Amino acid sequence: MAAVTMSGAEAGLVSCETCRLLSRPADPSEPGYCPRCGAELVWRRRNSIQYAWAFLVAAAICYIPANVLPVLHTNTVTGSEADTIMSGVIFLYTSGSWPLALVVLVASVMIPLGKLIALAYLLITVQSGSVRSNRDRTRLYRMVEIIGRWSMLDVFVDTFTVALVQLQPLMSVEPGAGVVFFMAVVVLTVIAVQLFDPRLIWDAGRRWEARHV
């Protein structure tokens, strides 16, 4: 087979994001609905870049209080103690379970930060019309999509620590405001990833790009 490299959009075909059926809309400016599954058809996810940036910037702002504010308050008979995400990691490390400290460090610090950087990189390269390492950028997008959810880990750790350690008056654990911001970072980046359209990476420099985006 000859190496024909034509995108669906260049051929005038729109691919349904739900059921993947290709159809040729009568009016390209308004593709309408998929004849098979009835989902709304779009050439590319709507305002993909702007929406993804909006959620990404919001997540980046929440990232600061998420790391500065305490996520847990531990009350014991001897006093009260506040823990941030980082001090939780240090506690795990010093109490001897370094593999666990590493898991929490990766899930709560490295993955969210890596996700913010990776998404910003994808958005900037798409906006500047880069045509380099498209394949790697697509792979990066898929990685962010798959790994990103794991940063929810700390929210679950805090939830179940709070749920179990309610032994008043001996000892009790209360959630701190940091956990709200931390959860916001995770939720906002998961949404940002879904709003970004990886096909935009490949549209750069193609004939189709000028007409529609």
Add this chain to the structure above:
Amino acid sequence: MSRALALETVACHGCDLLQRIPRLPPGGKARCRRCGETLATRPADPLDRPLALTLAAAVAFVVANSIPLMSLAVVGRSARTTVIGGAYEMWVQGFPGIAVTVAFCVVVAPAVYIAFMLTVLLAARRPPAPHWVAELMRWADVMRPWSMNEVMLLGVLVSLIKIAELATVTPDVGMFALGALIALLPAIMVTFDREEIWKRVEWADGTYDPEVA
């Protein structure tokens, strides 16, 4: 364009490259030749196997959510928690946003996913499947990234180890059911062929062409 042609040709969801999918051997997989995205898979038994796994997942889900995950004992006092009990404690502590998000990610999203998959797989057994199956497929897709049971299990384990410093913690039956659930959910996705379902679904205009299927 004829329906048959539209079904053979796909536009890659990673890069929108048009390509024709060859006939795959059972267990085969087709990847996009430009960006490497998986275009199609052909599981050996695309309806019965995912149905069996979904039924098993439904049982595991009910057990995991109705029996406590773990119990904790310290100087004669004890506490235990279920999945939803964790979320409820967050609500009680004045963090309704966290409670709702946690409940959504570990109870609502997987429940909707399992229920919809079960309905889809049963309805698709006798083609043509009614058109509302398409709607359920779309919602199952929306729920998938938010279903975070595996992240929760790791989170529970981390909190267990953290608390084990202070008290005796015993994993309960719910924990093992949760373990089974997180093995079953990805197994459903691997054994399931979306294309097989779409071939059996009635089109939006109420027509259905057995020739194509």
